[in-house]
Amino acid sequence: MLDLLLPQRCVVCGLGGAQLCAACLARLPRIEPPLCGRCGTPTAWPVRRCRECAGRRLAFASARAAVYYDDAVRAVVAAWKERALRRLAAAAVSVVIEALEPPRADVVTFVPPDPDRGLTRGHHPPRQLAEALARHWQLPLAAPLRRRAAKRQRGLSRAERRRNVAGVFDAKGTLPSSVVLVDDVFTSGATANAAASALRKAGARRVEVVTFARVVR
Ligand SMILES: [Zn+2]
């Protein structure tokens, strides 16, 4: 409702008319292969593990994202989070659908909001993205994950992020074998890994992570 009352401007360039204009949508920096088959980092040629993930234990089998987290994508994600712009959600969904092969999986789920912050926003981009992808891929949506409050990840080092988020998730019920885990942004992978670990403990044997954007160092 809210977005109907606001003046319509592109959140990236400010042009009047659409929440994300066609030119800015077309320019969002797509992530293209070759990638690391395990953690999804762009690489010089296809590899099964890379410098980013070698030596790390990952609870997910793969991680894919549609776009690099550059300034334009940051503006899109921020507006989507803070202002609940529905058309931005639709644009993000279309970019993910165009970029990623439909996964072979039994169910789609999403990283739940931090209990402290989800309440104030009343909506949750990862859930919106997961719902739309589940519809498009004709897979059921499930919401088994619960998240306990933790310190914010922002500003923490990679090692601190992993420690901070380890153990904050758990999953209710019994999951099918193959699960797609959706989030908005893949930063260090610590959150996705902790959530995937909880899904594995609840019976999932394979977790594929799908995000709209990815931070690439
Ligand atoms: Zn624009």
Ligand SMILES: [Zn+2]
């Ligand atoms: Zn890797």
